[in-house]
Amino acid sequence: MGRFSSFLTGAAVGAGLMFGGLTYHVVRTTEGYELVPKISAGFADTYIDVRTFGVSDWANHKPLVAAIVRADKKNILEPSSAESLTEGVQDMLQGLGHVPSTKSG
8 A cells, every 4th residue: 555655645746736836926036935826827937036037028927927916016026127227227328428436435
């Protein structure tokens, strides 16, 4: 009976992981991991690392953004949008010939 119980345990664990993969996004942020319920079942973006995401990256993952907003976890979106805005302004200033000073004091 040892092999059969091992099989049943493995099947139960596998079914649980499949269910979790179909119903949740596992999002890695700079603060850790977040579970975000998916809007529709599927394996797209089951695990995604958003620590270095910019605006264009978020545009490529619209269902994930919708799920984050629906779950009221907008704090996941804020760091990358602030960094992207800063990078965009710095690129614009460099294009104009004005390089911002990073020295303090």
